[in-house]
Amino acid sequence: DxxxxxxPKHLITATGQRVTLRCSPRSGDLSVYWYQQSLDxxxxxxxxxxxxxxxxxxxxxxxxxxxxxxxxxxxxxxxxLELGDSALYFCASSVEEGAAYGxxxxxxxxxxxx
Amino acid sequence: xxxxxxxxxxxxxxxxxxxxxxxxxxxxTNDYITWYQQFPSQxxxxxxxxxxxxxxxxxxxxxxxxxxxxxxxxxxRVSLSDTAVYYCLAPGPGTASKLTFGTGTRLQVTx
Numbered sequence: 001d002x003x004x005x006x007x008p009k010h011l012i013t014a015t016g017q018r019v020t021l022r023c024s025p026r027s028g029d030l031s032v033y034w035y036q037q038s039l040d041x042x043x044x045x046x047x048x049x050x051x052x053x054x055x056x057x058x059x060x061x062x063x064x065x066x067x068x069x070x071x072x073x074x075x076x077x078x079x080x081l082e083l084g085d086s087a088l089y090f091c092a093s094s095v096e097e098g099a100a101y102g103x104x105x106x107x108x109x110x111x112x113x114x
Numbered sequence: 115x116x117x118x119x120x121x122x123x124x125x126x127x128x129x130x131x132x133x134x135x136x137x138x139x140x141x142x143t144n145d146y147i148t149w150y151q152q153f154p155s156q157x158x159x160x161x162x163x164x165x166x167x168x169x170x171x172x173x174x175x176x177x178x179x180x181x182x183x184x185x186x187x188x189x190x191r192v193s194l195s196d197t198a199v200y201y202c203l204a205p206g207p208g209t210a211s212k213l214t215f216g217t218g219t220r221l222q223v224t225x
Contacts, residue, residue, distance in 0.1 A: 004157075042217045042218055043158070045215070090158075102163055105159070108155070108156070108157050
């Protein structure tokens with residue numbers, strides 16, 4: 001157990017629907033990162049939050065949004081889902097911003113869009 | 115965005131030492147180089163991190179030359195359970211680049 005909790009572990013939904021993925025960072029970590037990993041692909045950075053504020057955006061689609069709440073948990077909202085959105089979505093956390101402290105990843109949410 | 119370059123795949127026999135090199139010509143001055151291991155359908159796991167010279171922990175060594183434009187992850191005496199994808203993260207200038215992983219190296223260990 002890495003200390004980063006992601007729910008649900010699996011999600012199957014239809015095209016056009018909206019889903020919410022949840023992440024609880026490791027205790028004491030203020031920064032949360034979201035990544036998308038399609039089948040046999042690398043990790044695509046989506047977005048980062050630090051202590052409730054958005055800090056960096058990667059290749060995140062306009063149909064996707066995220067937020068970090070006062071208790072530091074984060075949610076990634078995916079709407080108007082398409083077949084190509086099927087992927088593993090990982091959340092990572094770190095005590096501060098930047099790579100100097102290393103990231104701790106959760107076990108991911110596997111999203112299947114049918 | 116910073117670009118890291120690693121071999122796409124490597125093969126090794128059990129018991130051998132494996133060295134995976136990552137090129138990162140545009141690494142930011144103050145940033146560390148970090149390596150992660152990922153098994154199928156699992157999140158990446160931190161292996162080792164360094165700034166310069168050599169770092170060793172219980173699972174790997176990391177060699178970083180003085181110019182810091184590359185780094186080499188060394189796995190001593192690999193076993194079948196080391197079969198995984200290995201990513202180096204070497205941030206460049208700019209916030210988003212600090213968070214961008216390369217394509218990774220798929221290591222296959224066989225008997």
